[in-house]
Amino acid sequence: MSLVAYGTATATDAPELANNGFWPPLDPDDFREQHRLDTTVTAPRLVTALSIAMASVNRQLSDFQAEQMDAQRGTADLIPIEPWQIPGHHALLYVRAVFAEAHAQLLERYRDYSATDVGDERGEAKADAAEDYRRDARWAVAEIVGRNHTTVELI
16 A cells, blocks of 8 residues: 555545634645645545644644744734745745644554565655654754754764
């Protein structure tokens, strides 16, 4: 079983997921298309993964959001951008963080059930891919709040 589409993906007709008003709402069909998820992932499972990922990323960004709200910035689009940033920079990174977190969850849930060596290898590859998506989510959150991606300390 794979999470990569082979031309079989169709619209889920899942409704847009409302957010907290500060961050943008999320469209499950955009997630399916951007991450090339086929219809093996059912619409309810897709919506659940996105909802949980949205809650997780919102929690991670709660202090940042509160700071922005205190500065009278009611949405992510009102956050001032640096000259090197593009319009919608913060919202774009937010969507990346949520989509990456949701994809990581799905990869962990859709591991092969085969007990053969090939099934084990596929499962390990999916676990590695899930960690890559989680790293992408962490980096997007770090970028939003202005933190470095990694911290290195000499021992």
